Amino acid sequence: MSQPMAFQKESWFQRNPKKTLALITGMALILIVFAAEKILQFYNHRHGVFLETESRYIKLAEYRPLTRFMLPFDRNHLAFTDNVFTKKYPLNIDKDGFIMPSRKYDRPDLSIVFLGGSTTECMYVDEENRFPYLAGVILERETGRKINSYNGAMAGTNTLNAIDTLVNKVLPLKPQVVVFMENINDMSTLIYDGTYWNQKTWRSPIHTVEKRKAMRQLFMEIWFPNLQGAYLNLTRSLLRGGVDQFGHYRGKDLRLDKTKIHREFDMNLQTIVDICKIRQITPVLMTQGNRITEKPDRVVAEYLNRWGEQPGLNYRQFKELYDSCTAIIREVGRRNRVLVIDLAAEVPPDKNHFYDMVHFNDHGSRYAAGVIAAKLKPILGP
Structure with missing residues (x-):
């Protein structure tokens, strides 16, 4: 008498083929874009073109x-x-x-x-x-x-x-x-x-946008503006005598x-x-x-x-x-x-x-x- 086959539980990928396809496609696109950026960077640098600079305003x-x-x-x-x-x-x-x-x-x-x-x-x-x-x-x-x-x-x-x-x-x-x-x-x-x-x-009337700081600041301002404001107020209040611009x-x-x-x-x-x-x-x-x-x-x-x-x-x-x-x-x-x-x-x-x-x-x-x-x-x- 043959033994019944054991039931194998389907993985998330098997249960969600469309989502899996979208995920793989998205990751592939990210890798392609990243690779294209690095190839272009290498090409530009060889020809004296440098675009990895910081903006000023x-x-x-x-x-x-x-x-x-x-x-x-x-x-x-x-x-x-x-x-x-x-x-x-x-x-x-x-x-x-x-x-x-x-x-x-x-x-x-x-x-x-x-x-x-x-x-x-x-x-x-x-x-x-x-x-x-x-x-x-x-x-x-x-x-x-x-x-x-x-x-x-x-x-x-x-x-x-x-x-x-x-x-x-x-x-x-x-x-x-x-x-x-x-x-x-x-x-x-x-x-x-x-x-x-x-x-x-x-x-200084001219401000340089440091990209990493700008990304962090933009993230905080979009998602946590009130928390950021409370943090700034707290740090000011903890500075005895206040902020000294010419300290x-x-x-x-x-x-x-x-x-x-x-x-x-x-x-x-x-x-x-x-x-x-x-x-x-x-x-x-x-x-x-x-x-x-x-x-x-x-x-x-x-x-x-x-x-x-x-x-x-x-x-x-x-x-x-x-x-x-x-x-x-x-x-x-x-x-x-x-x-x-x-x-x-x-x-x-x-x-x-x-x-x-x-x-x-x-x-x-x-x-x-x-x-x-x-x-x-x-x-x-x-």
Whole structure:
């Protein structure tokens, strides 16, 4: 009597012939493509052609369009303020990278764009009190015209970033007026880096895309954007004293080249004015309101003790250089016959208007908006 044949269990490949065929075909295609790449690489190298290079691009200083933030006051900065912060502040970005509120009208009677760093950004000020927006509201109320007032500022930027933003982002809006306020960021960049084009720091205007890092970053941004944001916030909070952009210079003896600093700052301001005039835009320069007085108060002294004073740069030298850069803003305005809104002279240098050395609080921002609106109104025309 014959024995029954043992039942053999079918493998996954036998049960799924179509999937197996697709898998084998896919793997074969990958191998063919990989082999073709290596053959072409060998061929190109033999003929002096090298394509395995990294891309470079000019960074646009803006927050990513359509981003939404709720920002508590930076606890690492509490030692440098005598104001009280108990809430989070919204920072909402429109589709063009401007801080909202921005484009109120599709067909405005006129548009105004403000460019600058954190002192124009007004991160820790309520949305409706940020002077770039509020100045537009006041002008709209007083003139009866529909006005879009854009806040194109971003913390840490300088006049070179403003030139880039002006050319590539602002000009297409065809605004009637562009208002600029920069000083301390330019001064810091030129003191420590000696140039706007330092290739060895993250402030370099040209960014090299390292392919492996780019792939990793893109993967995280596509699949884990919130986890990545939480990680970045955690690492910042764990750094005592906050992130020091110029930490690698601390403790070193600085040699201030005031002539070069003045020349570079002047030329960038002149470039901004010239671009605006060529494009039939009215340029307006602003000096930076501040609490940098002859005798520094506690907040300013604490700030300079932590970030500023070091060999070659004491408070007197810092103030003299800052004031001289303010004077350059006034001189560029006078030389070109353009309006200079002198916030350094107009806004009282105290804690009622500034929460630290140079940043407006809500009251100070409202005050500045009133000054700005009053100065802009005569040049807006009927």
